[in-house]
Amino acid sequence: MRIAAAAVNSYEYKEVEKGIEEVLACFGGIEALIRSGERVLIKPNMLEGLPPERAVTTHPEVVRAVIRQVKRAGGIPLVGDSPGIGSGMKAAEKNGIAGVCREEGAELLAFAESAEYSFPEGKVIRKFHLTGELQQVDKVISLAKMKTHSFMGITGAVKNLFGCIVGPGKAQFHLRLKRRDDFAAMLVDLALLVKPVFFLVDGIVGMEGNGPRNGSPIQAGVILGGTNGFAVDLVMGQMMGFNSEELPVSRLALARGLVPGLKRIEVVGSGRELRWDFQPPYNLESLDGRVPPFLVRFFQNQFTYRPVMNEKCTGCSRCAQHCPPQAIKIENGKAMVDYEQCIRCYCCQELCPFDAVILEQGLLLKLFGRKK
Ligand code: SF4
Ligand code: SF4
The missing domain is CATH 3.30.70.20 (Alpha-Beta Plaits)
Structure with missing residues (x-):
């Protein structure tokens, strides 16, 4: 299995575009993923309407570069997310993504209505209620932000898909799945159901410490990507300085054979040697798995x-x-x-x-x- 890491040092558009192209080139380019005429949902992290420099949300220039890639393959780009609170439209105005969508002629989706998605092969969830917009698209690209996360340790390629659950539905999952491992198992099921065709992570500036909202921005200088979101997160977590095979989602994905161990993942690209020492979120060392x-x-x-x-x-x-x-x-x-x-x-x-x-x-x- 292969994951690509491109070294990208700023959000200057040309640099971002080069990084996205480098990552995609490792998988045969965007044309290998998207066919002409396909409707493609680009799913950024839009946790809240905060300016891009807070490093809470996917940077709008990264969204712009992916929109252009989809258009280059003849696809129809759509952009959408359901933030933790409030409307996606308002959040997108504040974090700059709405402006980029207007400039690039990409439709911004509200993620207001839920639809039922049956998933009999799910380990913990066999019926999800997700945004109905998923039924209107041919492909999904997960476009996450590299951040620490108080509950899951990190949030990247896979956790990003939790935004496919519309607004208040997210709280219901927290109520039903109180243990960290149960919640992580739900995220694994969700990723298998949504099945993005590609997973990208904006780690040019990531977040450390008190993530996913109140941590500190950290210059990490990387864009990661791959066709297996669990592998992207394994590599990302390791680059952040964590023992990523022990993080909740990765541990379960490894146990279910959905991803090989780090030793069997080939990391390619100009950013493959990058390593940092991200400050962990405070509760990363939960005792789940260490005591009965x-x-x-x-x-x-x-x-x-x-x-x-x-x-x-x-x-x-x-x-x-x-x-x-x-x-x-x-x-x-x-x-x-x-x-x-x-x-x-x-x-x-x-x-x-x-x-x-x-x-x-x-x-x-x-x-x-x-x-x-
Ligand atoms: S951590 Fe406790 S107090 Fe805070 S939102 Fe969750 S249940 Fe409520
Ligand atoms: S803890 Fe934060 S969100 Fe809650 S009432 Fe105080 S300021 Fe508001």
Whole structure:
């Protein structure tokens, strides 16, 4: 199996275009993936309407380069995502992707309506409700951002597809799949169902630390790509400095034989030697898999991080509105968490606009110590 990594040092369009072309050339070029007349959904990460320099969303110049590639193959490019909160259209205006779509004549899709997708071969989910737009396209290209993620460790090629679930539907998955491994297994099923024809990751500037929203931008200088999203994420995680075969989605994909181990993945391209030391998200060292599941369930509060609101909390209530089990109340102008109800999904940390949610170690987790 092969993954391509192109070294790209800035978002200057010509450089981005060269990087995308280099990656695609390793797989026979865009013409090997897209046929003339096909409708192609380009799925960027549009977590929220934030400017590109925050490194939360796929950079608009990367989206532009992929739109042009699809057009070059005679395809019809469409761009869409469902952000964590609010409308995709508004988010796209703020993060620059809507402007690029207008300039390039690519339709921007709202991802407003869900449709049912049966997936009998799913390991944990056999029926998904995803954006109905997937039924209107011939191919999907996942166009992710390279970031750390408080719940999954990293977010890249595969986790990007969670945006195919429309708005509030995302919270239902957190409620149903509270354990990290169960949630990761759902992501594996989702990737197999959506089955993008290609996975690209914008890692020119990635995010480290408190990702996927409140971390710090880090210049990583790479665009990654491949036809197997699990392999792209394995390589990406390793480049970020993590033991990527142990990250939840990768571990399950390896166990299911959906991807070979890192040693059997050939990394090609001008960026193949790049390595960094990304600051991990705080709860990366969950004890899932290291202690028996019944113990984790019994002592959940001690085995995991818990969200704590710090002095930056303004009481804006965004976290309370999106907390899947409604475990947050606003009292005296500040968010308060009911830890008996909290399922440790970290949506509050992900969505807080003021970086006011810190993750505090549970007692037993402290004893086991932090590992990268
Ligand atoms: S924690 Fe963040 S999202 Fe929640 S109320 Fe405070 S400022 Fe708002
Ligand atoms: S309080 Fe935060 S971590 Fe806990 S369930 Fe609500 S959103 Fe998830």
